[in-house]
Amino acid sequence: MAINTTPLSESSKNNPDKQNNFVIALAGNPNVGKSTVFNRLTGLKQHTGNWPGKTVIKAEGTFSHRNRHYTLVDLPGTYSLHASSSDEEVARDFICFSRPDITLVVCDATCLERNLNLVLQILEITDRVLVCVNLLDEAERKGIQVDIAMLARQLGIPAVGTAARSGRGLESLKNVLDDMLAGKIASRPRQLVYDPELEASINEIEKRLAPYLPAWINSRWVALRVLERDFSILEHISNHKNNDYPRQVLKEEVALCLR
């Protein structure tokens, strides 16, 4: 799959007209009201996305808040980022390589635990994450209460509770986005810790890989993928750096290295 070769945030920052334009990726499990959040935020200002090679991305839309302009990119709904399906790969690659200014992860308050798996995986790639706990109304009806402040503290990133169907909480969601971009909110994301044996392998691999990796990529996350023998991630990184490098050659080189 072709990778978007120019990081969005940089290209937009280089362009003086777009000084004030920020890209927000919208991620989440299927059926958590992601589309409702998307529609509520962008209203009618949406069109089908045209990110290079990203035919699966359904839509992007724009909105403005406190003099900042936002482009919201709706990623396919996924349970994880293991890249075992094309949807998961698209979501993962967008978050990793297109480097949105903020990744907004929509969660279902009625089954938060399952949704947290995705949040934790996204936090391994980027720390610019805002969690939106949606469907609060439905959770209340089922007698489920979610302590949003505690969640933010546990994850080390901001979190907002919403009920997007009625529009509840969306105003403060936009305020928090603004505060994050203004640097008013510091995030210290929780890092996933694995069993000691795995940690040792991860550290070893990360140490050796790090010198070869660009600064913007989370080397621990790359080390994890390599540990899983998902070498395609290295191809992607190479591809990303030399954007006209032929893919077939890369494949051959991976094969050569592993011989």
Place this chain on the structure above:
Amino acid sequence: MSAINNPELSVLREIEPLLPANTANIKDRIVSGIYQQAESISAQVVRSENSQYTGLEARLDNILTSRWLGFPIMLLLLTLILWITITGANYPSQLLATGLFWLEEQLTALFLAVNAPVWLSGLLIQGMYRSLAWVVSVMLPPMAIFFPLFTLLEDLGYLPRVAFNMDKLFRRAGAHGKQCLTMCMGFGCNAAGVTSCRIIDSPRERLIAILTNTFSICNGRFPTLIALATIFMGALVSQAYSSILATLAVVAIIMTGIATTLLVSSLLSRTLLRGMSSFFVLELPPFRRPQLGQILIRSLLDRTLFVLWRAVVIAAPAGALTWILANSFIGETSVFALIAGWLNPLGQLMGMDGIILIAFLLGLPANEIVLPILIMGYISAGSMLELDSLNALRILLLDHGWTWITALCVMLFSLLHFPCGTTLYTIFKETRSARWTLLSALLPLLLGIVVTLIINQGSQIIMR
């Protein structure tokens, strides 16, 4: 070969030896690390007063999907359902057969009364009507009992728990955990099972699921298995235990099918379709109170009548074709007997005979008609008798030299032979490849030939 000028890639050479060999294990540990932390965060953040997932449900799930009890419970439920089916189907089956064959007599009398030509009454009554009557009386009662029971389990929410139990086995075979669901679908109908393989994203794992779907015994084959098991396996022990033994024989064939699915999946993922299995999240839906009325309507209309109709539509022309083959003569022998004669040596080697093999070949359009064709083949080959019950069928088969070994070989061959025409067509549509379709037919057929050969030759050596 081009020189390597990508530092990111050349470092792989340095790292690769450090990587643990067992990737599946690494992935499992990474995933379980993520899940544990999600669980611990959730425990501190979520307060639930009266959660949907109450203590009782959680406890039930713990039992149904437990490491030790999960499989025995599955087996027990399957056995129970089949036992109810076999015991319950006997009487109505006999009743239906008596009624339908009484009607046959009346029809014959009518044809005689209007002086219809012999070939016409032969084609219509002994050919078409008789095979229809057989399909209806042998297949309808077991289906009418089996399907509502199966739908009941589905409605309760038990099937996703089965998938949960089986997931690990499938992943060990290098296949996708969802293949268990497509396999369960195959127990209904293989064509539907093949279509349902679309739920598997990875093309490699989808192909494995498609190629192995035929190892799920479908509706078309259950009645044949049940009838043969009742006649031959049940007769091995005293009356009191016969239906139990018959049930266990069918369960054993089903389990053989599941084992074959895993074995062949694992074989394929190590040879033709090499690769790793991918992850998926399986949601266990809440248990629901089943709606009995709905179950009856859905299982009777959607499944029983659907399958029966398909069988009838295909059985009638196939019955006519069989009658024509059996009644057109080249010299002294009929075409049917001629083909049976050619196939006989191979059939004998496999513990069966030529007529049985013809029945499977002519049964290509639908597995439902294998047994009726077989019966017609035997009847046209000589001994004319009134088939009004399973007992009459038993006598007919015994007259043609059947033993329980023959029955076992036929049951195994019914499990392991080419999928029916509809399924093959569906496989072609799904894979868009004549080669994979051909493989999907040859793979089980070869297995079937080898297995029946071994069973038959082995039993002859032991019995000698």
